[in-house]
Amino acid sequence: MTLLTTARRSGENAGGPAHRPAHRHRPTDHGAWFLVLPALIPILLLSVGPLLYGVVLAFTDAQSGRTRATQWVGTLNFRDLLHDTLFWESFRIGLVWAVGVTVPQFLLALGLALLLDQGLRLRWLARALAIIPWAMPEVVVGIMWRLVYHPDAGILNETLRDLGLGGGRDWLSGLATALPAVVLVGVWAGMPQTTVALLAGLQNTPRELHEAAALDGAGAWRRFRTVTWPALRPVALAITALNFIWNINAFALVYVLTGGGPGGRTRLPMLFAYEEAFRYGQFGYAAAMGCVLVAVISVLLAVHLASRLRGDE
Amino acid sequence: MSGPRTRGAVRAGQYLALLAYLAFLALPFLWLISTAFKPAPELGSLHPTWIPEDPTVANFRQAFAEQPLLRAAANSLAAALAAAVTAVVVATPMAYVTARRRGRLSAATTGWVVVSQAFPFVLVIIPLFLVLKNLQLINTLTGLVLVYVVWSLPFALWMLTGYVRALPAELEEAAAVDGAGRLRTLLSVTAPLLAPGIVATALFAFITAWNEFFFALVLLKTPEKQTLPVVLTHFLGAEGVADLGPLAAAAFLATLPSLVVFALIQRRITGGMLSGAVKS
Structure with a gap:
């Protein structure tokens, strides 16, 4: 079905503007374009196109199920957003969540990667267990932690009772505990990918340097700072940037855990925009939220990359 | 220099830390399994135990009775298979070109792969929803598969490009010298060597689609069309303690395919991610 659709589309678009640059660039090679088109067309139609369409929608009053034609409203949606305290509160929660997940995720994963790099006996078990959070559907991760x-x-309250630490807390419904509780789940869910990336980075660090530093009497911390970290830094920056982006776009985990409650304490920007678009049908307004999110993420990424480039000099 | 005693203490500390990590990773999952096999009275007990005192499969039976899990699993399977196969069929040729030729096209592909990671899905899903609605593809698995294909393309391209780069171009040149045509070289030299990478990428795309929730939630409206993760959320809501068992049982079953497939390809996935990362 999909193949047919794609093929029909590629037929419609053959000879489109996409062809011309190739001609100018490399006049002999048409073959390459035939290889590229099957992927390029769906990308343009279903990824780049909708993205641009989404930006356009942000400047309209598009709503679901309305018969009246959609109209341009200029920057009205954005001006409304500026005064929407609920949105900014959700935005703040999103940042707290993204930083609160990304940073411990990185530190814990770094610790685990360093341990796994030591040649301890239970490595195979750690490898096997790391698969679980990575492969699990996010919905199941949410359900599982609801049970905990x-x-x-739940086993958490039971364990606390056994240890004499009180108990009987309703973690996900408590105003103060809901956000920390979902952050912990976020950390758990994303740790394996981060660990694997960091472990690979570690295995690329020069062994001889390590041994030389150890012979010179450098302690573990000094060896880490002067030998390991410089080699690991690019991987660390890349994986934290990706984790931050993934976390700020998170949806399923929190949707299942709390649905954004209690009282909006865990309503991440994605949940807010989802409700705006698909519960209240405010497509234009939700698209404007998406644009603001993209803008903020881009700025943060630019800052991150700039600091990375400076660090490399 | 550290003596043998401090070294022993360090080792012990390392093992302790490793055990703490293992517990953190494994215990929630063990709790899910434990809950899935507990009979209703035990779930209501004030002092839940790790090991069910009276294990039962009643929860599994009840889960299948409460929600259309089999149909949901069939929907998930169909969508994930179609998306995975289509994604690699479309992505492999492009990955080949990206890996073998440096130029504007390769740079643009890499750029798009990176940028697409930063899309807030909400900005893409609203236009996609409107487009699919015009094509009458809302509430159809076809519409969902289209979205999944495009959604898994960045990662598929990334991995496949890494696998192609790992193949020495000299092999193809040697075949060309021996008089093989370009297509022949691709089919008889490159394709077989690339096959394991293609299979790993397809399986990864399969897991991604099998696990996906957000697009399925937005695009599929009627219960007969919905995929497994969406149907699982129907168990949520005003859940009494007695409903936890079927919930855990269904969640456990939904995880098994991903775990099995992932265990098969784990090494290749991590290898592919890195070869893509290191050489681009």
């Missing part, structure tokens, strides 16, 4: 956090039947 469950006020009566």
